Amino acid sequence: MIIETFITSPFEQNTRVVACKDTSRAVCIDPGDSAEKIAAYINENNFDLQAITLTHAHLDHIGGVSGLSEFFPNAEIILHKNDEDLYYGLPEQPLFMGIPRHQLKALGLEYEVPPLLTRHWQHGEIYQVGNLNFKILHCPGHSLGHIVLAEERLRKVFSGDCLFAGSIGRTDLPGGDYEQLMNSIREQILPLGDDVTVYSGHGENTTVGREKISNPFLTGAYQMSPERNG
Ligand SMILES: [Fe+2]
Numbered sequence: 552m553i554i555e556t557f558i559t560s561p562f563e564q565n566t567r568v569v570a571c572k573d574t575s576r577a578v579c580i581d582p583g584d585s586a587e588k589i590a591a592y593i594n595e596n597n598f599d600l601q602a603i604t605l606t607h608a609h610l611d612h613i614g615g616v617s618g619l620s621e622f623f624p625n626a627e628i629i630l631h632k633n634d635e636d637l638y639y640g641l642p643e644q645p646l647f648m649g650i651p652r653h654q655l656k657a658l659g660l661e662y663e664v665p666p667l668l669t670r671h672w673q674h675g676e677i678y679q680v681g682n683l684n685f686k687i688l689h690c691p692g693h694s695l696g697h698i699v700l701a702e703e704r705l706r707k708v709f710s711g712d713c714l715f716a717g718s719i720g721r722t723d724l725p726g727g728d729y730e731q732l733m734n735s736i737r738e739q740i741l742p743l744g745d746d747v748t749v750y751s752g753h754g755e756n757t758t759v760g761r762e763k764i765s766n767p768f769l770t771g772a773y774q775m776s777p778e779r780n781g
Pocket of ligand 1: 712
């Protein structure tokens with residue numbers, strides 16, 4: 552597996568191009584921005600981009616979908632059904648994050664409606680990229696339709712904004728739910744195994760085992776108060 556990370560958008564999101572080294576088949580996970588740079592990397596390496604694979608539809612993960620799909624019009628665009636409204640509502644997303652409309656242009660957060668999705672993720676499906684096999688796990692809590700992509704043989708999970716090194720995804724945006732996120736992490740991600748490397752949507756890589764013993768949301772050091780979670 553070849554993994555290249557691009558830090559994109561004002562939110563410093565980790566966009567990744569993941570390729571099968573035997574077949575050069577590739578996907579781009581969460582193109583937040585910088586479509587030209589990502590496309591140049593894919594073309595320089597002669598990768599065959601088969602899909603834009605989205606963990607969820609927050610703007611910092613999908614802002615580059617339009618641009619990238621112009622370079623690769625045959626690539627599938629795949630998202631879980633429960634994040635579809637967020638996806639097609641991309642131009643409005645900065646407003647519900649509290650950013651006033653008149654500031655969007657200056658902040659680089661003016662978006663067009665992204666291209667049509669070609670398919671929805673199904674929980675439990677195995678998604679093949681050459682010789683790579685990603686198990687798709689529905690992990691709601693940060694958003695309604697969040698999924699993670701787990702390559703169990705190669706012991707890697709692309710966890711989007713579910714789990715970070717030392718933290719978890721925010722749950723205060725529409726569709727967010729703290730208890731649901733914790734359940735997703737406990738029931739879908741932790742059972743993958745301590746040795747699994749976690750490639751998060753923001754920040755450094757980590758492992759499931761390291762998070763189990765050091766992440767304050769998993770060790771019990773941090774308890775969400777009922778008031779704070781509504
Ligand atoms: Fe997010």
